[in-house]
Amino acid sequence: MAMIDRRDPARVAQAAVRSAFPAGWRFSAGTPATFAEHAMVVSMSKYASEAGVEIMKAGGNAVDAAVATGFALAVTYPSAGNIGGGGFMTIRMADGRIATLDYREVAPLAATRNMYIGADGKLTNKSTVGYLASGVPGSVAGMAEALKKYGTMPLAIVMAPAIRLAEEGYVTDTGSGGRRGGQCSALIAQFEGKDLFCPGGQALKGGTRFVQSDLARTLKLIAAQGPKAFYEGAIADSLVADEQRGGGIITKEDLRRYVPVWRTPIQSTYRGYTLITMPPSSSGGITMSETLNILENFAPLPPAGSTEYAHLIAEALRRSFTDRNEKLGDPKFVKVPIDALTDKKYARSLAAQIDRGHASKTPAFNVGHEGDNTTHYSVVDASGNAVATTTTLNGGYGAGVWIRGGGFFMNNEMDDFAAQPGTPNMFGLVQGEANAVQPGKRMLSAMSPTIVLDLEGKLLLVTGAAGGPTIITTTMEIILNVIEQHMTLADAMRAPRLHHQALPDQLDYEPNGLTVAVQDSLKAMGHKLGTRGLATANSIMRVSGGLHGVGEPRSGGAAVGY
């Protein structure tokens, strides 16, 4: 077999070894990616990907397109796409400028450390359902800020596709549990969105034209007046009135004070490739970098799917997640040891603790599972500018609260705090004091929008995922699959995924994602195994003559390019 020239990503992709997936695995290797010569958007909604492409065809750059896609997702993927939530954006311009924007929600000023603990001392469900569950939304301010600094078009132009989709409606499909369009649920039915999303008490059928007039009006106000409409104007009025009716604590003052923050990107390397990724208030960049730094000490890594590979992944993640869960929080409130945790020497010391034949034990600090309702999208334009964005309401449809008159769902991001340090949150994560609730503080995230450069510093990969802490592992494994396992992007996205988050002390795999022989060997080494659905990603890779785009094959992501 010809040697793979690792300096040339296009040749790496083309020379990629056809991956061997375990028998019984749900996907076949060798499926083609979507190819585009110039530009590409990959998101969870075809309409939203098309919105971004429409903007690029009209002369917009990748940031213009990302903002168009983001607003469109709020209309066509309302379980996670949002204006009532928050997110993170990683940008690399073709001239080499890099930036990371944090538009995470913040705790309202009236939030208190014990606001989710009942009179009996037990955690209530108020951090997950209803008016008290929401942080102050950051999405509108964040998207407008990204556009102002790196975009080329006015808000009204990039929002036009979203406004059209809300006003004229779009045809729902039943993919992914009917999430693209109105899905009724017990959560939604408790609040104001029930008439629109549950007409006659039923979910909309696939194939229905779904019009959102209130949301169209809201989007038009933002397009005409800028983010002020949301944070100080008529939308703020509706939001605060609704909060007051429902017993929430978000005030006009909270909204007025909200600011997105440009952060210094985490830049780390793995075998000469560069990762540009998200610093706190996301844990994603640090945890991914720490894990990769540990894995770099094992050269080359064993083949994907082998016992040895799964063992090393688990042992590296056990160590990086232990640091994450204990030490990370909003840098405005806690001192985050970014340099120490992403230091190669520190990683070497952690790698030296790994026994190649036996599982180690995670020190006590219990951590559980997260759910699945965030959304990631990747954009590359014809000039090579790249944007990776992950945005969320946290749980599907967030707190369930739908702002009357505003036409949008509010997040339940407050649950990403350690609502009671030491007690699991809605997904089971148990975290420390660094992430306790404090007014004005950002809750720790796992979102990991990431851009990878090749050995010559050229754009290679734009990726990221949804799925709580499995975001970190999925994003990292896609990167490893491409640059270490030499898979095509399509195979890298389809390969079975693994996850370990320190505690529970368990290596998770997707059903049929490990052969029975490998499962037996891992158990014999002392690993406890579990199965779970892992994160959903949307990725773009530069290849010879253009771009490969791959939407999440597990739940129908949509790659659109030209």
Ligand code: DON
């Ligand atoms: O920011 C975070 O890490 C979580 N709010 C993400 C939640 C999530 O990904 C849920 N599922 N897809």
